[in-house]
Amino acid sequence: KNQVEQSPQSLIILEGKNCTLQCNYTVSPFSNLRWYKQDTGRGPVSLTIMTFSENTKSNGRYTATLDADTKQSSLHITASQLSDSASYICVVSDRGSTLGRLYFGRGTQLTVWP
């Protein structure tokens, strides 16, 4: 069964601190992995997208890593800001169909305190 598991479920950090969010997946055949940021009551917004050949990708203060062998990914946020408070969702796409089906994790709810 294709699944995407994220940890922790929720996280509270102080402004300026770094944090790392984890994603494990069993989706096969693997096509790509995406990290999205979803503010409360809004649609997800893409942060990074990686294929199996990419180990790391950065987008400003966000750095995603991918280990396709162990089927693990992480999202590292440096120098956190209050605006980083949101749900971070790991999404894995398969290549078993033309649709490129997206499998969503439940997300990590990050809260940044001043």
Add this chain to the structure above:
Amino acid sequence: EADIYQTPRYLVIGTGKKITLECSQTMGHDKMYWYQQDPGMELHLIHYSYGVNSTEKGDLSSESTVSRIRTEHFPLTLESARPSHTSQYLCASSGGEGLTEAFFGQGTRLTVV
């Protein structure tokens, strides 16, 4: 910023009413999707479309229906709303083949009383 729009953003209606959630994109994308998301839970695919006159049911069973008469529009309809339909509905679109971005609308928060 993605050019995909959902209306209304919020909707409160009575049980038994018929409603249509609108989704429009101006990017010319062939693929469009509807997801349902309960608070703190993952997104579940309920409908998708490869293009005009193409609609398929997703992973999560839904009593809603969709249509794709034009590339840019992908409305979702509930013929008789029930409290169990209370949820957030997200529309998305993507274009091309291979590694393509999926863009999401802002969502419609539906409450059926």
